[in-house]
Structures are given as structure tokens and as C-alpha cells.
Amino acid sequence: MNNIRPHTLLLAEPRGFCAGVVRAIEVINYLLENEEPPIYSFHEIVHNKFIVDSFKKRGIIFVDSIDEVPEHSRIVFSAHGISPTVMQEAEEKSLKIIDATCPLVTKVHLETKKAAKDGFDILLVGHRGHDEVEGTLGEAPSKTTVIDSVDEVNEITINSEKVFVVTQTTLSVNDTNEIIDSISEKFPKAEIRNDICYATTNRQSAVQELAKKADIILVVGSPNSSNSVRLMEHAKSSGAVAYRIEGIDEIKEVWYKNVGTVGLTAGASVPDELLEPIINDLIARGVTKIDTISVAQETIEFKPPNNLPIPKRILTQ
Ligand code: SF4
Numbered sequence: 487m488n489n490i491r492p493h494t495l496l497l498a499e500p501r502g503f504c505a506g507v508v509r510a511i512e513v514i515n516y517l518l519e520n521e522e523p524p525i526y527s528f529h530e531i532v533h534n535k536f537i538v539d540s541f542k543k544r545g546i547i548f549v550d551s552i553d554e555v556p557e558h559s560r561i562v563f564s565a566h567g568i569s570p571t572v573m574q575e576a577e578e579k580s581l582k583i584i585d586a587t588c589p590l591v592t593k594v595h596l597e598t599k600k601a602a603k604d605g606f607d608i609l610l611v612g613h614r615g616h617d618e619v620e621g622t623l624g625e626a627p628s629k630t631t632v633i634d635s636v637d638e639v640n641e642i643t644i645n646s647e648k649v650f651v652v653t654q655t656t657l658s659v660n661d662t663n664e665i666i667d668s669i670s671e672k673f674p675k676a677e678i679r680n681d682i683c684y685a686t687t688n689r690q691s692a693v694q695e696l697a698k699k700a701d702i703i704l705v706v707g708s709p710n711s712s713n714s715v716r717l718m719e720h721a722k723s724s725g726a727v728a729y730r731i732e733g734i735d736e737i738k739e740v741w742y743k744n745v746g747t748v749g750l751t752a753g754a755s756v757p758d759e760l761l762e763p764i765i766n767d768l769i770a771r772g773v774t775k776i777d778t779i780s781v782a783q784e785t786i787e788f789k790p791p792n793n794l795p796i797p798k799r800i801l802t803q
Contacts, residue, residue, distance in 0.1 A: 498692035498751035499780040504685030506588030532755035533711035566617035569624020601650035602626030612654030656713035697724035700749030707753030714753025
């Protein structure tokens with residue numbers, strides 16, 4: 487009983503890159519190959535250390551403030567989006583802007599802006615301080631309240647009946663449903679948009695299925711990647727022992743003790759090449775059976791921003 491070793495690997499499908507991340511990475515690759523440096527990225531282009539480090543090595547300069555960018559420079563806005571104030575600052579410096587904001591994040595900005603114009607008070611369900619939430623909040627800061635938990639719903643003091651609810655795209659589906667239920671109870675006439683994106687939803691459904699069969703689940707993703715952290719939490723709340731890791735170096739030998747079946751998944755900003763060494767290591771440890779647990783096939787693609795003529799190709803980081 488104490489000599490069980492990993493014999494089966496279950497891969498979640500879908501896992502890893504979503505369409506918004508593919509688009510943002512393609513933009514940076516295109517600029518590196520076709521434009522003269524310097525090229526700036528406002529915030530991490532996607533929340534993955536491996537990708538950001540590789541782009542830094544290739545010359546991309548990451549900044550957290552437009553003040554750091556010289557006039558007339560080329561700048562890319564990350565997949566998480568930016569607030570109108572950042573856009574204005576960039577325009578005032580005549581920056582050459584390429585906006586790689588995921589179209590699904592842009593949709594939330596447009597909903598928020600319209601709701602504010604139509605006289606609604608806006609509740610933005612999301613994690614305070616996350617790049618995406620800061621960007622959306624900036625569309626109507628005086629009309630928007632960020633709500634991070636059910637407890638915070640109890641503290642809302644809005645008197646109006648015109649309440650509009652939007653969400654961050656990468657939240658826990660279950661936690662968000664609880665928060666939205668609580669908002670609906672307090673504001674029965676609230677107009678609600680649940681903006682959790684297809685990629686987040688699918689990855690959480692897949693990890694839930696993994697949790698039924700795997701003894702442990704490894705979730706590859708950076709600690710600042712909201713959807714990766716939510717995947718790990720989702721695996722745990724589905725009853726699995728789960729660990730979030732940047733890559734193979736963070737795996738501890740003891741995790742595999744008395745484990746027969748290992749589940750593996752990855753957040754939406756994680757390249758396949760971070761999973762390959764983990765899979766090869768498990769094969770070397772004796773895994774002979776590799777199965778895929780599939781809940782959805784994703785075929786969504788987004789057009790490049792600024793009409794950039796990016797050819798269809800296999801991604802390189
Ligand atoms: Fe877009 Fe969803 Fe991917 Fe974020 S996780 S970049 S919202 S598709």
C-alpha cells in the first residue's frame with residue numbers, strides 16, 4: 487500500500503493558452519520581428535513569468551507607468567486592458583499604441599461605460615488591484631464599486647434601484663454565482679452581466695472532472711495569474727489535493743508519495759512547453775497510461791489589433 491507510484495496521468499482539456507493570450511503573444515512576436523526597438527509593454531503582457539522573462543530577454547521593456555515611456559515610443563497594452571486615463575496619458579505622449587486587450591475584456595469595458603452613461607450604479611465583481619479590474623474600474627470610477635466577496639455585498643450602501651453588475655473575466659464560477667445571488671437578493675432589479683469568459687469556465691469545468699479521478703492535481707500557472715489560482719482553488723473545492731506551480735522545479739517529491747493518478751492542467755496564460763517536462767518526468771517515474779479528460783473543444787480565435795498583418799502560425803515564445 488505504501489509503494490504506490492504514479493501510473494496514470496490525466497490531462498485536462500482544455501488547458502493552457504486561450505484565444506486572448508494567443509493574440510497578445512502574437513502581437514509581441516510580430517513587433518519583435520517587424521519593428522525597431524524599443525518596444526514597451528504596459529504591465530505584463532500576460533500573467534506568466536516564463537513568457538514575460540522570455541520577452542524581456544528579447545528586448546521588450548515592461549513598465550507599470552506611462553511616465554517611464556519616452557514620447558513617440560511604441561507601446562503594447564496587455565491582454566488585461568487599461569483604464570481610459572492610461573490611454574489618455576499615452577496619447578498625450580504621442581505613443582504608437584497597439585492595444586492587445588482581450589476582446590472579451592473590452593466587452594466588459596463597453597458594458598460598464600454604457601451603464602454609467604445610462605445612469606446606473608455599477609457593481610464590479612472582481613479582485614481589487616488586479617490589472618483587469620483597475621482597467622474596468624477606470625471607465626466610470628465615481629459610479630463603480632468593486633465587490634470581492636459576499637461579505638462586501640452586505641456593506642453596499644447604494645440607494646438607487648438602477649444597479650448594473652459586471653464581473654472580471656477570470657473569476658471562480660462558483661464564488662461569483664454566490665456573490666451574484668447575494669447581489670440579486672439585495673437589489674432584485676439589478677441588471678446582471680456575468681462576464682466570466684469561456685476559457686475560464688471551460689478550464690474550471692475540466693479541473694472539476696479531473697478532481698473526480700486524480701489523487702493529486704498539478705495546476706501550472708503563475709501566482710499573479712487569476713485564472714490559474716482559481717483553477718487550483720476549484721480543484722481543491724472539488725475535493726482534490728491540488729498544487730499550483732510555475733513549472734517542474736516547484737514539484738516536491740513527497741507530493742507523489744502513494745499517488746497512483748496525477749491530474750495536470752494549466753492556466754490560460756501557460757505555454758505547453760512548461761507542461762512537457764512534467765509529463766516526461768512522470769513517464770520516467772513509471773506512468774504508462776496517459777488519458778485526456780475533455781469537457782470542451784475550443785475553436786475561438788480573435789483578429790489581431792490595429793489590423794496587424796499577423797500570419798497564422800504555430801506560436802513561439
Ligand atoms: Fe480573454 Fe478569457 Fe483569455 Fe482573459 S482568460 S485573455 S478574458 S479569453
